[in-house]
Amino acid sequence: MLSVPAASVARAHAGAIAIGRVVLRCRRSASRIAARLRREEHGVAGEPSGRRVKLPRCGGIPGELRDGWPTPPVEASRLVSTVHNLRRQPIGELTVEDMRLLIGQDVGLGYLLPLALEVLRDDPMAEGDMYEGDLLAAVVTRSPAVWNEWPELGRELGVIVSELTDLPPSLMQETGRFLAR
Template sequence: MTQPFDPTQSLERLEGQRWPDPPRDTTSLVQVVHALRRRPVGDLRPDELARLITQDVGLPWLLPIAVRILRDTAPGQAAGGWYDDDLLYAVVTRNPRVWEQFPDLAHELRRAVETLVDLTRYVRDEAETFLGSLPEAPVKYKDDPTGSKSEQAGRGEGPRRHPYAQHAKTAQTNAQSAVDSAQSALEASSSRGASDRDLR
């Protein structure tokens, strides 16, 4: 679960760690990351957030900011507006273990991703992988405090899931079927081999 924090603070202040200045001959990426850690997190642009998130820097503070940006701009993307594919890619490609620490944030991102259309192929593939890595979650409705509608949605009586999520689930099912088939074939082959040895 994410904790409230002051967006006027830098990652250095939030983490309580000041990195030493990088060597002069270091890469430009390292220099940029060091510089961005000294900036207030609330002032970071989407491309700067993507740069840090891709390096797994400051995730407890930067992921909530990034997910909020992606969530707030998702409706415009479906209407043909601009959407930050680089930020989306940086966020959905984090290790699944990261999202285990922030399940509410992961499902908030899921809801945003499932509304997106016409993503580039490389981003779409990563988005499908992200969706497929998340456990199923009931659909919640503001006007349904009892949770009955959520149960109906889980039984297929609610809104259909976005095709990206459906494709990810189908890919997982197909992969498992392939594994099961290979295992059955291996067991059958082993049984035939044992029978042949017995006959000899």
Template sequence: MENRVDMQKSLEQLEGFEWPAPPADTTGLVKAAHNLRKRPIGSLNAHELGRLIGQDIGLPWLLPIALNVLRETVADQRLTGFYDDDLLTAVLTRKSNVWRSHPQLAADLKEIIPLLEDTSPYIQENIQEFLTQAET
């Protein structure tokens, strides 16, 4: 995984291929994913990152960005009580092979987890599952 990625490029540009247009009767999520793949990755917000990551789209490029967003917003949780659980859940619930393929990203996530406070029981379950998978 490359640390220096051109944030002005889209996933289509980074991956080197365009997806065919989705069928007209497809779901909103599929349409959104197709559209988000065309946008510069540096312009994606936490919600959009979570949508793509949750569908295992563009992980080599998007996971590092998502981890930066999570790291940068930990202080917001302490100040406002709000944290982007959707993005955190999308990141935590990737399959173990993703973390085995990218051990530095797993290590980065392990550094972020102890900084979180007052996470919901659902997030705690996801954290435990991630930590178990990351150890195997």
């Protein structure tokens, strides 16, 4: 897990409140566009076409949050370098895989969880590069403190998860732990 300076966390929280209003206004648009793009992404027999799924640009991570991290050292792992690069991308250009990776590292949760829930509402088994349902797994495995900070997002995720059936065993365990929190 990446270590983030406390000042960055405080700025992220303040920024999340401001951005939250913009994200909420864009929900209907985001849902329609994301669903259309996911339908277009799959060709015959559900095979991925290779097209990147882009979420609508309803704002980006504020500059002070994007720029708050130093440049990763040359010897940084691929994961660390990727996370640093993704923080510079506009939110509307992040793919399901990008969101999965950032959420899994607890980066930008105030901005990314609402977008991830939009995707999961339409396609609970949305997948990045790992496996079917990997975005859901990244979201439900966030610490209980995350859901205490954003209880309305936790309730919304609870509704999505409670309606799922026939999940793979590992994802069933993770969603069960989430619901039991």
